[in-house]
Amino acid sequence: IRLGDEVSIYPKGMTARIRGIQIHGKDAQEAHPGMRTALNLQGIDKDDVSRGDVMATPGSLHASYLVDLNFLYLAGAGRPLRHRSPVRFHVGTAEVIGRVLLQGNELVPGSEAYIQIMLKEPVAVLSEDHYVIRSYSPIRTIGGGKILHPVPRKRKRTRPALWTELDILAKGGPADIIGYHLKRAGVRGLSKSELAMRSSIYGKRLARELDPLLSSKKIICSEGEGQRLVHGKIYESLKEQALDILRTFHNDNPLVQGLSKEELRSRLFPITGVTGPAFQSPNHQITKSPNQRLFQMLLSDLVKSGKVAQEKDLVQLSTHHVTLGDEEKELRSKLELIFKQAGFQPPFREDALDRVAGHEKAADKIFDLMVREGILIRLKDNLYYHHSALDKIKDMVIRFIKKHGELSINEFRDLAGGLSRKYMIPLLEYLDNQRVTIRIGDKRKLRGGNVEC
Numbered sequence: 246i247r248l249g250d251e252v253s254i255y256p257k258g259m260t261a262r263i264r265g266i267q268i269h270g271k272d273a274q275e276a277h278p279g280m281r282t283a284l285n286l287q288g289i290d291k292d293d294v295s296r297g298d299v300m301a302t303p304g305s306l307h308a309s310y311l312v313d314l315n316f317l318y319l320a321g322a323g324r325p326l327r328h329r330s331p332v333r334f335h336v337g338t339a340e341v342i343g344r345v346l347l348q349g350n351e352l353v354p355g356s357e358a359y360i361q362i363m364l365k366e367p368v369a370v371l372s373e374d375h376y377v378i379r380s381y382s383p384i385r386t387i388g389g390g391k392i393l394h395p396v397p398r399k400r401k402r403t404r405p406a407l408w409t410e411l412d413i414l415a416k417g418g419p420a421d422i423i424g425y426h427l428k429r430a431g432v433r434g435l436s437k438s439e440l441a442m443r444s445s446i447y448g449k450r451l452a453r454e455l456d457p458l459l460s461s462k463k464i465i466c467s468e469g470e471g472q473r474l475v476h477g478k479i480y481e482s483l484k485e486q487a488l489d490i491l492r493t494f495h496n497d498n499p500l501v502q503g504l505s506k507e508e509l510r511s512r513l514f515p516i517t518g519v520t521g522p523a524f525q526s527p528n529h530q531i532t533k534s535p536n537q538r539l540f541q542m543l544l545s546d547l548v549k550s551g552k553v554a555q556e557k558d559l560v561q562l563s564t565h566h567v568t569l570g571d572e573e574k575e576l577r578s579k580l581e582l583i584f585k586q587a588g589f590q591p592p593f594r595e596d597a598l599d600r601v602a603g604h605e606k607a608a609d610k611i612f613d614l615m616v617r618e619g620i621l622i623r624l625k626d627n628l629y630y631h632h633s634a635l636d637k638i639k640d641m642v643i644r645f646i647k648k649h650g651e652l653s654i655n656e657f658r659d660l661a662g663g664l665s666r667k668y669m670i671p672l673l674e675y676l677d678n679q680r681v682t683i684r685i686g687d688k689r690k691l692r693g694g695n696v697e698c
Contacts, residue, residue: 247275255299255369256308261286297339299369308367313394320355322387327351331381348408359411370395372445419454427476434473467539495565500610503561510540584631594627624671651688
């Protein structure tokens, strides 16, 4: 640590800045592990800090009410330790009252087991930290060991696999431990700092362990800021789920070209809350939102593989093509005829659909298909034109302005056969947006590229 560094006080989650450092009573610019150090913290009153609090880099720890332990119950403890017995948990300089959670009903003295401890107050610890447990009353040491998981989920006694998997944390190598935590994290994955806190593998050592896992695709890392690490098997499963979602969507909506990208993302990454009761401070909760960069990376991989096609905001299976049956073709012909015959004064969308009574649901999807195919073009709200009508009005306006130099609203109304303002204004704005014309005052002129055409 150095002068000016920002630090957090755990488990309270308070932040402060280091204003002064003393080592054995002498002022210093920095301090290193193993040094007896006193700190002057800006923004923290001494009464705000309690015995057992931990100072660390912001975001490097999480406060937890629940901890996984590898526990040796001393042979001299005297009597069996029963499930949910009250105890005193000592870690670092903290002493916290809690209850032991066992897989079975009791532990006999001299046995070793994986246990959880549910605490009355949260603690901020790391895996491999040493701890001691003392009986609640009378107070005497009954066992201890190492912390396996600092922020676990509650393990159900009826699911033995949730307990035996702790063998990985107790006996596995670094790659095994990293894989375990990423599998447990699921689709939300972990940041490197979250993984470090859970595994107690930090800095250059963590980078060395991750490199071969990343290169072999056993772990996937999202790109850009806010990187998330996801287990490779989960990532591959996500891709298969995305394909299944698209298959189901195409089967249910054969007349729809594809699913919106955002809808696919929300179905693939349903938003869930923080996992379990262990997380204490809102400032340090793992984000509830799925990582958008991971989704974009996944979608890009599916497109590169040729399994998925993306057009603007729509995503579809590459094998999907909209095919109309005889009834759908007839509906499309009816809708197109309605708009062709209407010319410059088309019906609003709802009015057009009303003209094919009895087929509104199918007609609605066919209407959307005609918009995507460019047969109908949306100008404003529910106002759509047949593309041939817009081509005609564009040609008429260009010819008029070439001859007269400019076009007023009244001249446009007469040119188009006496249109009302509900049609005139959207049409003129459409021509402006298409860069055919430019508005100058209350007149329109041709844009530069259309003057000589």
